[in-house]
Amino acid sequence: MTQTSAPLETSQTSAKAPVYWLGRARDGVYLYREFRDTDSKDNPIATALRIMMSQKPLDPQYFTPWQSPKKLAASVSGRNYITVDVSSDAFNTGVDEPTAQLAVQQLVYTATAAAASAGLVDAGQPISVMLLVDGRTSQLAFNRVQLGQLMQRDPAMVAPVWIIDPQEGTEVANGALKVFGRATEPGRAFAWQILRHDGQGARSVYLSGTVTAGNQAGHLGEFTVTVNLPPGDYEVRILPPEDASAAPTSGTSAWDSKGITVKG
Template sequence: MRRGLLLVVLPASLVLSGCVANPRQDITDAGSPTQTVPGPADGTTATSAPLESAQASNKAPVYWIGRSNNNVFLYREFRDVSEDDNPVTRALRVMMSQKPLDPDFFTPWQNPRKLATSISGKNTITVDVSSDAFNSNLDADMAERAIQQLVYTATAAAASAGLTDSGQQIQVVILVDGHTDYVAFNRVRLGAPTSRSAGMVAPVWIIDPQEGTTVADGAVKISGRSTSPGGKLRWEIQKVDGNAKTPYQSGMMTAAADAQQSGLFSFTLNLGPGSYEARVSQVDANGKATDLNVDTRGFTVK
């Protein structure tokens, strides 16, 4: 028993691979996702979002899928969870059964009848889910993102709860009704150990405040992360009045380049009571601000 984690030991008969006849050429493998996401706009080297650190909180890190410009990425929210299951199961249950706070995000997963997780001593998370979780019609790219959504959420929840070794790579094995070789969404074959794919996480990502948060007036801090350390970013605050948005303040900044703060950014403004939207985007290689890979976050000041 590790820090309250409920270990689920699966009988050997349940993890046998099923027979696969006439394999289709359009099916990809979960352990080798296709890289279809373009790199950063400013020409710097992209990185993955770092693994979450252990925290004393009852909130679970949950990843969602969101659109930005003409692409689709993963974004994280921290959500309140019950104490009924272990941390990984709780986070995945939210991902599969609830809606994101941010209306720009969504999830293709369905609430499954059965969901169980366990962690081995080698930092491998096993997720066993019933097949009704996959009752969505997705194209190949979206199916790969959905599998990475699960991988990011499971690894984030385990790391955040202190159940894994942060110095090792964490992998996820997905079983469906106890078996490997299930083809998720008719697109991705499951069962192989799968790690986080760097190309899936959002290039620009506002972490705080979360969507719908209410903060005190005065100094309001906006913080987040870019997968382009040292890259240039443009920020803007808009005042919101019903459906109308009016530019209020804007500026430029640079994401941190050092290893300890890689990609982090923040800025602080004095804001009076009202509704606001924060917008952060990348700047292209020529220094022109063009709202590339923009992320937005609505919040209220009282």
């Protein structure tokens, strides 16, 4: 199977910032993306990075090891060279080596996503990021990761599959729900489940099935699932195909999941 990294975000005019987070999945921790509302008129790269470092993700399964910095700046040189300068208080020195590596890539993914989304770079060419700490190169991020070199997206860090839409906490006005997601391996099959909450804290599988990530040019890895749901609270989950019938109480961990509400 062909492996692909998360595609670079396309230029958009809506006031939403693409932000990547660390998320716990069934076999480890990966990078996942959310689009966050912002009315900031500031540099879109710095805006997305400040959200990444200072706010909480919408999805409770996501997290960030960064801390809110006193100083943060970002600029684009030429067409595809991003420089990010952050103060040293942004780093949580209590993280382990794997988390530190992921966190640095979290910054690379978010900076390149924000730049591409704002049309500041040529999305058809590789984008490089230089991370400075208090204006200096060759520093240690999180006291663990050596900086000073140009960095690009590492496809091994991104989640093998995630739900792009709906996002966590979405309210659907009617019962028609379209789930849109993407996998890094085109042609790979996944299971999906819609869990329904009974109001007493219990969950049960309301609908389930399988879907295959697409392999069409321009839509590699994409998939959609459309269902009709009565009013209520639900959880959408993406799992390996062998877990299609797994009960939510079995301890099976999903690749990704989103809580939504269907309004009456």
